[in-house]
Amino acid sequence: MSAATDTIEEFASKEYKYGFVSEIESDTIPIGLSEEVIRMISSKKNEPEWLLEWRLKAYKHWLTMTDPLWHNVNVTPVDYQKIAYYSAPKPKKVLNSLDEVDPEMLAMFDKLGISLQEQKRLSNVAVDAVFDSVSVTTTFKGELKKQGIIFCSFSEAVQDHPELVRQYLGSVIPYSDNFYATLNSAVFTDGSFCYIPKGVRCPMELSTYFRINAANTGQFERTLIICDEGGYVSYLEGCTAPMRDENQLHAACVELVAMKDATIKYSTVQNWYPGDKEGKGGIYNFVTKRGICKGDNAKISWTQVETGSAITWKYPSCILQGDNSIGEFYSVALTNNKQQADTGTKMIHLGKNTRSTIVSKGISAGNGQNTYRGLVKINPGAENARNYSQCDSLLLGDRCGAHTFPYIEVKNPTATVEHEASTSKIGEDQIFYCNQRGISTEDAVSMIVNGFCKEVFKELPMEFAVEAQKLLGVSLEGSVG
Amino acid sequence: MSLLEITDLHARVAEKEILKGISLTVNPGEVHAIMGPNGSGKSTLAGVLSGRDAYEVTSGEVLFDGQDLLELEPEERAQLGVFLAFQYPVEIPGVNNTYFLRAALNSIRKYRGEEEMSAPAFLKLVREKMNVLHIDQSLLNRPVNEGFSGGEKKRNEIFQMAVLDPKLAILDETDSGLDIDALKTVAEGVNALRSPERAIIVVTHYQRLLNYIVPDFVHVLSGGRIVKSGGKELALELEAQGYGWLESGSTSELVAA
Ligand SMILES: Nc1ncnc2c1ncn2[C@@H]1O[C@H](COP(=O)(O)OP(=O)(O)O)[C@@H](O)[C@H]1O
Numbered sequence: 216m217s218a219a220t221d222t223i224e225e226f227a228s229k230e231y232k233y234g235f236v237s238e239i240e241s242d243t244i245p246i247g248l249s250e251e252v253i254r255m256i257s258s259k260k261n262e263p264e265w266l267l268e269w270r271l272k273a274y275k276h277w278l279t280m281t282d283p284l285w286h287n288v289n290v291t292p293v294d295y296q297k298i299a300y301y302s303a304p305k306p307k308k309v310l311n312s313l314d315e316v317d318p319e320m321l322a323m324f325d326k327l328g329i330s331l332q333e334q335k336r337l338s339n340v341a342v343d344a345v346f347d348s349v350s351v352t353t354t355f356k357g358e359l360k361k362q363g364i365i366f367c368s369f370s371e372a373v374q375d376h377p378e379l380v381r382q383y384l385g386s387v388i389p390y391s392d393n394f395y396a397t398l399n400s401a402v403f404t405d406g407s408f409c410y411i412p413k414g415v416r417c418p419m420e421l422s423t424y425f426r427i428n429a430a431n432t433g434q435f436e437r438t439l440i441i442c443d444e445g446g447y448v449s450y451l452e453g454c455t456a457p458m459r460d461e462n463q464l465h466a467a468c469v470e471l472v473a474m475k476d477a478t479i480k481y482s483t484v485q486n487w488y489p490g491d492k493e494g495k496g497g498i499y500n501f502v503t504k505r506g507i508c509k510g511d512n513a514k515i516s517w518t519q520v521e522t523g524s525a526i527t528w529k530y531p532s533c534i535l536q537g538d539n540s541i542g543e544f545y546s547v548a549l550t551n552n553k554q555q556a557d558t559g560t561k562m563i564h565l566g567k568n569t570r571s572t573i574v575s576k577g578i579s580a581g582n583g584q585n586t587y588r589g590l591v592k593i594n595p596g597a598e599n600a601r602n603y604s605q606c607d608s609l610l611l612g613d614r615c616g617a618h619t620f621p622y623i624e625v626k627n628p629t630a631t632v633e634h635e636a637s638t639s640k641i642g643e644d645q646i647f648y649c650n651q652r653g654i655s656t657e658d659a660v661s662m663i664v665n666g667f668c669k670e671v672f673k674e675l676p677m678e679f680a681v682e683a684q685k686l687l688g689v690s691l692e693g694s695v696g
Numbered sequence: 697m698s699l700l701e702i703t704d705l706h707a708r709v710a711e712k713e714i715l716k717g718i719s720l721t722v723n724p725g726e727v728h729a730i731m732g733p734n735g736s737g738k739s740t741l742a743g744v745l746s747g748r749d750a751y752e753v754t755s756g757e758v759l760f761d762g763q764d765l766l767e768l769e770p771e772e773r774a775q776l777g778v779f780l781a782f783q784y785p786v787e788i789p790g791v792n793n794t795y796f797l798r799a800a801l802n803s804i805r806k807y808r809g810e811e812e813m814s815a816p817a818f819l820k821l822v823r824e825k826m827n828v829l830h831i832d833q834s835l836l837n838r839p840v841n842e843g844f845s846g847g848e849k850k851r852n853e854i855f856q857m858a859v860l861d862p863k864l865a866i867l868d869e870t871d872s873g874l875d876i877d878a879l880k881t882v883a884e885g886v887n888a889l890r891s892p893e894r895a896i897i898v899v900t901h902y903q904r905l906l907n908y909i910v911p912d913f914v915h916v917l918s919g920g921r922i923v924k925s926g927g928k929e930l931a932l933e934l935e936a937q938g939y940g941w942l943e944s945g946s947t948s949e950l951v952a953a
């Protein structure tokens with residue numbers, strides 16, 4: 216056991232490699248939240264009146280809500296008056312080309328492995344880079360435009376395509392949805408916007424890279440993706456943050472709209488700073504993600520690899536409204552040290568013959584706590600709806616925990632709902648078997664964990680699958696002395 | 697110099713002494729059979745040699761190529777050329793068999809200061825060995841041992857041995873759970889791997905396997921000691937008389953068998 220335990224200890228004490236702070240001068244508004252602040256954000260972004268009103272409506276509603284955190288003993292409550300709600304790198308003038316981007320910023324993204332420079336870009340991925348509160352640059356915009364695809368920062372979309380934003384903003388996640396989504400609606404600063412026109416298959420992966428840099432700043436981004444009839448898009452999202460002793464709040468909203476025959480594939484590799492070994496610092500990742508299959512035969516597929524954050528609360532969901540529409544959720548969540556993840560999905564079946572698949576893989580190490588919480592709801596009109604759920608948990612060591620809460624509500628007798636769950640410990644026998652073949656314990660653990668996650672990784676686009684495997688691999692580096 | 701030199705080896709598991717003074721010398725090219733009733737300590741010996749954590753060596757010495765084997769980690773022993781074909785091969789879900797084997801081979805090569813084997817070269821090697829052992833192509837692309845039949849698991853062990861090319865192979869009850877056809881195939885595979893450079897220790901409860909893998913030496917293990925050693929005829933004697941005659945009065949081991 217000893218060798219395996221050592222590795223697990225090391226696994227639990229892995230170092231966070233993205234914890235550096237960049238010296239980039241920023242324009243940050245004073246901390247605190249008030250109507251004043253919201254007006255300030257809105258005016259800094261030169262927003263139309265209707266959007267300001269929407270924000271204020273959300274804010275007023277938010278004031279009537281209570282923070283669900285207060286009820287959770289394992290969480291240091293967030294003081295919403297101590298957060299800065301807007302931080303933008305200086306200068307904030309409109310950038311005409313990448314040459315005008317702060318070289319320090321380019322260097323930072325390079326260090327994160329995201330090259331924004333033309334010659335070094337990943338050839339098949341268009342990137343929107345969001346730094347603290349604003350989008351820095353979006354690559355390949357011109358090329359996408361030729362096909363009528365709009366891919367830009369949310370702020371730009373508000374300026375250039377206000378009709379689309381107005382029509383769909385809040386249409387999947389109403390401003391009153393939940394505490395964090397409502398807060399986001401009031402104060403969101405930037406994010407990505409994407410529109411795929413009818414019948415267009417987006418020729419490259421679209422990607423947003425989020426980075427929290429400034430201290431005491433919350434990140435409240437808003438992403439809106441609309442895929443019109445018969446369209447297809449695959450969208451990737453990645454995130455990191457510096458190591459800081461205070462908890463930082465990340466409360467994003469992502470709304471997806473898939474029309475008839477459209478497919479949206481949304482993949483996330485979340486690697487926010489998880490806090491240190493004792494649980495000090497780290498990101499609170501309280502995110503609302505929801506998609507609607509509006510038309511018949513639409514499909515929305517969520518894939519997520521969650522390795523970072525001190526606390527993750529996240530339930531990417533699908534509303535299956537169109538007949539024959541499909542919802543999928545593939546998830547790997549890894550928690551170690553004092554990390555807590557409570558994640559899962561909601562599949563709401565409204566249309567006939569709607570189908571959903573849930574595959575959740577939870578890995579717990581150190582003192583990590585990993586919870587799957589999911590809802591499968593079959594409404595009366597959803598004739599012949601089908602769901603298959605599989606929730607597997609892998610435990611590394613004796614101090615971590617795995618919990619599964621599947622909620623099922625079936626209101627139509629023709630529905631078929633299947634649920635499978637398993638919990639296993641990484642086996643000494645498995646590790647010894649690998650050792651006996653010449654494979655070190657560290658590599659063995661990595662291999663076994665990756666094998667455990669395989670069904671999810673195979674859903675990720677190539678570039679991301681490699682990154683995700685590396686991420687788990689890096690977590691295991693330097694373990695056996 | 698002999699390849700493996702075990703001297704007065706004592707080992708225990710969970711406070712219970714299992715090996716009570718084993719001495720054995722194995723030279724390159726030799727095939728040794730270790731026979732004995734269930735519970736006599738055969739798997740314990742295999743486990744101690746390969747470095748399983750559960751066993752505690754209380755005294756004695758094991759030299760491999762002149763090196764103290766007992767102070768090495770299990771993976772170092774494997775890298776030096778000690779291979780154990782498991783009595784119960786372990787399943788590793790989601791890990792592709794070929795991927796696993798290539799990782800194993802490359803970590804062994806790395807230890808020896810050799811370059812990693814390229815994917816094409818590796819596939820060529822794998823094909824070659826596959827043909828010798830009548831391994832089905834589909835086994836290669838499945839997760840390690842997952843959903844394999846008993847026979848497939850055992851054949852996969854021998855296949856791994858063929859690819860990893862160890863100096864010393866210990867086969868722990870490779871015959872158990874196999875029907876006669878599967879047994880013949882596995883034995884054929886092992887025979888193909890006999891060579892003047894390699895030593896093989898065949899651990900078995902039954903004489904049956906030794907009809908197909910004919911050993912140079914047979915040792916009878918009973919109550920944690922080698923109570924008798926001889927040539928291949930000893931296996932036949934045992935077959936005829938059972939283990940009882942070794943036990944001078946005690947039948948407990950027989951009952952366990
Ligand atoms: N992990 C263990 N814990 C307790 N006793 C064990 C353990 N492994 C083996 N033993 C005991 O050691 C003795 C020898 O076992 P083993 O080496 O497996 O015998 P064989 O392979 O010859 O059948 C048996 O009495 C068995 O019960």
Ligand SMILES: [Mg+2]
Pocket residue numbers: 738739740783869
């Ligand atoms: Mg045994």
